[in-house]
Amino acid sequence: MTRTLQAWLRATPPPGILTAIYAVFISLGALVLWLPISHHDAVGFGDALFTAVSAVTVTGLVVVDTGSDFTLFGQIVIAILIQLGGLGLMAFTVLLLSALGVPIGLPSQMILREEVNQTSVSDLGPLVRTIFGVALGAELVGAALLATRFVPQEGWGPGLWDAVFHSVSAFNNAGFSTFSNSLIDYVGDPVVTLVISLMFVVSGLGFVVLSEVWRRRSWRALSLHSKLMLAGSAILIAASFLLFTMLEWTNPDTLGGLDSLGDRVLAGWFQAVTPRTAGFNSVDTAAMRDSTTLLTIGLMIVGGGSASTAGGIKVTTVLVLLMGVIAFFRRSTQLTAFGRSIGTDEVQKVMALTTISTLLIFTSFFALTLSTEIDFKLALFEIASAFGTVGLSLGATGELDGWGRAVIMVLMFAGRVGPLALGFFLATRVTPRVRYPSGQIYLG
Amino acid sequence: MTRTLQAWLRATPPPGILTAIYAVFISLGALVLWLPISHHDAVGFGDALFTAVSAVTVTGLVVVDTGSDFTLFGQIVIAILIQLGGLGLMAFTVLLLSALGVPIGLPSQMILREEVNQTSVSDLGPLVRTIFGVALGAELVGAALLATRFVPQEGWGPGLWDAVFHSVSAFNNAGFSTFSNSLIDYVGDPVVTLVISLMFVVSGLGFVVLSEVWRRRSWRALSLHSKLMLAGSAILIAASFLLFTMLEWTNPDTLGGLDSLGDRVLAGWFQAVTPRTAGFNSVDTAAMRDSTTLLTIGLMIVGGGSASTAGGIKVTTVLVLLMGVIAFFRRSTQLTAFGRSIGTDEVQKVMALTTISTLLIFTSFFALTLSTEIDFKLALFEIASAFGTVGLSLGATGELDGWGRAVIMVLMFAGRVGPLALGFFLATRVTPRVRYPSGQIYLG
Numbered sequence: 040m041t042r043t044l045q046a047w048l049r050a051t052p053p054p055g056i057l058t059a060i061y062a063v064f065i066s067l068g069a070l071v072l073w074l075p076i077s078h079h080d081a082v083g084f085g086d087a088l089f090t091a092v093s094a095v096t097v098t099g100l101v102v103v104d105t106g107s108d109f110t111l112f113g114q115i116v117i118a119i120l121i122q123l124g125g126l127g128l129m130a131f132t133v134l135l136l137s138a139l140g141v142p143i144g145l146p147s148q149m150i151l152r153e154e155v156n157q158t159s160v161s162d163l164g165p166l167v168r169t170i171f172g173v174a175l176g177a178e179l180v181g182a183a184l185l186a187t188r189f190v191p192q193e194g195w196g197p198g199l200w201d202a203v204f205h206s207v208s209a210f211n212n213a214g215f216s217t218f219s220n221s222l223i224d225y226v227g228d229p230v231v232t233l234v235i236s237l238m239f240v241v242s243g244l245g246f247v248v249l250s251e252v253w254r255r256r257s258w259r260a261l262s263l264h265s266k267l268m269l270a271g272s273a274i275l276i277a278a279s280f281l282l283f284t285m286l287e288w289t290n291p292d293t294l295g296g297l298d299s300l301g302d303r304v305l306a307g308w309f310q311a312v313t314p315r316t317a318g319f320n321s322v323d324t325a326a327m328r329d330s331t332t333l334l335t336i337g338l339m340i341v342g343g344g345s346a347s348t349a350g351g352i353k354v355t356t357v358l359v360l361l362m363g364v365i366a367f368f369r370r371s372t373q374l375t376a377f378g379r380s381i382g383t384d385e386v387q388k389v390m391a392l393t394t395i396s397t398l399l400i401f402t403s404f405f406a407l408t409l410s411t412e413i414d415f416k417l418a419l420f421e422i423a424s425a426f427g428t429v430g431l432s433l434g435a436t437g438e439l440d441g442w443g444r445a446v447i448m449v450l451m452f453a454g455r456v457g458p459l460a461l462g463f464f465l466a467t468r469v470t471p472r473v474r475y476p477s478g479q480i481y482l483g
Numbered sequence: 484m485t486r487t488l489q490a491w492l493r494a495t496p497p498p499g500i501l502t503a504i505y506a507v508f509i510s511l512g513a514l515v516l517w518l519p520i521s522h523h524d525a526v527g528f529g530d531a532l533f534t535a536v537s538a539v540t541v542t543g544l545v546v547v548d549t550g551s552d553f554t555l556f557g558q559i560v561i562a563i564l565i566q567l568g569g570l571g572l573m574a575f576t577v578l579l580l581s582a583l584g585v586p587i588g589l590p591s592q593m594i595l596r597e598e599v600n601q602t603s604v605s606d607l608g609p610l611v612r613t614i615f616g617v618a619l620g621a622e623l624v625g626a627a628l629l630a631t632r633f634v635p636q637e638g639w640g641p642g643l644w645d646a647v648f649h650s651v652s653a654f655n656n657a658g659f660s661t662f663s664n665s666l667i668d669y670v671g672d673p674v675v676t677l678v679i680s681l682m683f684v685v686s687g688l689g690f691v692v693l694s695e696v697w698r699r700r701s702w703r704a705l706s707l708h709s710k711l712m713l714a715g716s717a718i719l720i721a722a723s724f725l726l727f728t729m730l731e732w733t734n735p736d737t738l739g740g741l742d743s744l745g746d747r748v749l750a751g752w753f754q755a756v757t758p759r760t761a762g763f764n765s766v767d768t769a770a771m772r773d774s775t776t777l778l779t780i781g782l783m784i785v786g787g788g789s790a791s792t793a794g795g796i797k798v799t800t801v802l803v804l805l806m807g808v809i810a811f812f813r814r815s816t817q818l819t820a821f822g823r824s825i826g827t828d829e830v831q832k833v834m835a836l837t838t839i840s841t842l843l844i845f846t847s848f849f850a851l852t853l854s855t856e857i858d859f860k861l862a863l864f865e866i867a868s869a870f871g872t873v874g875l876s877l878g879a880t881g882e883l884d885g886w887g888r889a890v891i892m893v894l895m896f897a898g899r900v901g902p903l904a905l906g907f908f909l910a911t912r913v914t915p916r917v918r919y920p921s922g923q924i925y926l927g
């Protein structure tokens with residue numbers, strides 16, 4: 040058995056191993072969630088499978104209510120699946136494989152490299168320790184802070200559990216909540232909304248950025264990647280905060296319905312940061328104006344940082360695209376930022392990744408319109424949410440038929456595993472042996 | 484006056500001149516269409532302006548009915564605006580400038596180069612003659628063929644005029660029709676639908692491709708650009724024909740409502756080719772299923788060929804994006820097709836053009852949702868139609884308020900003038916004098 044596994048591991052390319060491991064975790068999770076011990080009535084295998092996919096891919100789209108339809112046992116299973124999916128399944132795999140006696144040679148290390156997009160193999164050991172340390176530390180602190188609000192309201196048992204669950208869900212950008220209306224009841228609670236948003240914003244930057252900031256502590260010493268991520272995230276957050284607050288200020292069903300100015304600002308902040316890619320909501324997502332909805336769709340597709348718990352096409356990818364536009368208008372062939380240039384290789388990768396993502400979104404949207412009778416806007420929102428592993432919904436998730444659920448599950452899987460698997464191709468490129476003569480084409 | 488003009492022409496970069504000329508033609512067209520001689524009741528200046536923008540940009544979106552709200556004089560003005568906008572306004576400009584005594588030096592020639600995306604300045608004279616010859620010849624033949632159907636039905640006068648108008652509109656990919664329901668009454672008429680569709684499909688390939696095919700008459704002798712355009716268009720047409728026919732076959736409001744198998748196939752063909760970027764329709768566009776609607780949106784954004792009467796991001800652009808994906812999965816840094824490679828410069832241009840287009844579409848869509856209370860699907864369709872200068876609509880055009888009309892007009896203008904203006908940047912790139920050190924970023 041172990042031998043067969045070892046042989047299979049050596050024969051299979053890393054993206055295949057990665058896909059297989061995610062599939063195994065999802066299957067096991069679905070089976071356990073399907074057990075009567077995990078839920079009260081009315082959770083079928085289809086519901087359990089959807090929940091498992093959503094949890095392992097840290098998306099947060101739900102077809103049954105996490106807090107009322109699952110038992111405490113079921114909720115613990117969901118939290119474990121979120122932790123497995125969000126914290127880099129591969130870190131667990133390395134531990135698992137070494138426990139099984141499988142020598143951790145290059146292949147497994149390469150999987151881990153994809154997961155965290157690290158370049159140096161020798162950095163792996165310390166990096167894994169850093170990841171675990173930061174994650175558990177942050178989740179403990181987060182849970183303690185949240186408990187100061189939940190425990191007085193719900194008592195020790197339920198309050199502590201809700202604090203732990205939301206802390207795990209927030210740090211892993213999962214968006215699952217044991218409250219049936221997510222954080223709407225806490226829209227004006229600065230502790231709950233700020234702790235949770237701070238956790239998912241910071242973890243959405245990616246471990247590479249976090250550990251660099253921690254170790255170097257100076258802007259000038261940071262790598263180009265970290266500078267781009269920090270500056271890009273800051274601009275995105277500032278712009279979306281301003282736009283969301285302005286657009287929804289007078290909407291009586293969202294910000295306009297809140298009493299105090301402070302509550303509105305707090306809710307505007309939360310709705311501005313949650314689309315990339317946390318998925319909690321503190322106002323009614325479905326009540327947003329069309330303009331805000333479109334903005335949310337855009338942010339969901341952009342997503343967070345590489346090597347993070349976030350999904351989407353990633354902030355750095357978007358920045359390289361914009362740098363390409365700037366270089367174009369400067370009539371330069373060189374893409375630059377912060378005194379550094381981006382190689383043509385990187386540019387080609389960005390183009391390929393963006394094209395693949397666009398095709399994936401378009402094809403899934405098309406597939407969803409084929410059978411399910413849901414509104415066009417609701418369907419597009421659902422697609423963007425699944426692709427970016429966000430978890431926000433205008434209410435379509437519960438209305439999906441079997442085919443629609445399958446499309447969304449495949450998209451959540453592709454949205455989470457795809458970038459990791461494609462990372463393998465990013466790491467290893469070959470220079471062409473045959474050079475073709477160059478041809479002329481007309482564009483524009 | 485002439486001196487001031489000459490000085491201005493020398494001082495202004497070609498994209499500025501191009502924009503100014505389009506703006507002047509639109510303004511003149513709007514003023515003439517606003518005159519009482521051009522229309523019956525109920526055509527205000529706003530309607531006339533929208534019609535002029537739509538005609539000069541060869542889009543075909545309408546807020547008033549071309550056949551019943553405009554007089555014959557008004558319809559002739561519209562046909563002239565279409566011919567000006569479609570046939571390369573710049574070819575006219577060269578003639579105009581030489582008539583004004585302005586020496587046709589490099590600047591004007593560079594404008595024409597952009598318009599047709601030609602590379603060699605010495606090819607310009609013959610090319611202009613070819614463009615005019617092919618266009619007028621094709622329009623005459625088309626009008627004669629259409630007249631065999633329209634004249635028996637409507638008598639000589641109206642029949643001949645309808646034949647000429649539709650021939651001009653078809654060859655220039657304008658989509659304007661003097662019939663209030665476009666070509667729905669001719670859905671089963673093979674002469675009308677095939678002549679019109681053949682004209683816009685052929686002219687949508689672009690003059691460069693057409694003249695090459697005419698002169699070289701062999702696949703192997705064609706340039707990479709022509710091969711890509713012909714192969715790409717054939718695949719797009721075949722795939723959309725199959726998908727449209729299958730998806731709408733049982734829809735009682737479109738193909739399913741037609742009596743004979745022949746009519747359905749004919750209608751399926753027409754609806755498959757019209758989104759890139761003709762804009763006529765022979766079935767009710769608004770009655771299409773969501774899946775077909777989404778497919779149509781995709782095709783409208785793709786568009787036709789460079790240096791043609793078509794709009795969109797262009798077939799070659801999409802093919803380069805797909806070649807990038809193929810190269811990515813082959814782990815190659817070289818994009819190849821038909822034994823030729825695409826330079827990294829071209830790849831960067833494609834990425835910049837696609838990013839600019841995406842930003843333009845997203846921003847316009849966002850702007851449209853800001854004030855106008857129209858359905859999300861209808862709005863997205865309208866945006867894609869205006870961007871690709873297509874002219875199909877699910878019915879939103881007439882419902883737009885002033886702001887909505889402004890957004891659509893700006894987008895039609897950008898969709899037509901933008902690629903030509905950006906062509907200037909494509910033609911002239913500088914190699915960077917300062918090379919920045921290369922930085923490492925993580926993607927995916």
Ligand SMILES: [K+]
Nearest residue numbers: 098213318429
């Ligand atoms: K999420």
Ligand SMILES: [K+]
Nearest residue numbers: 542656657873
């Ligand atoms: K058109």
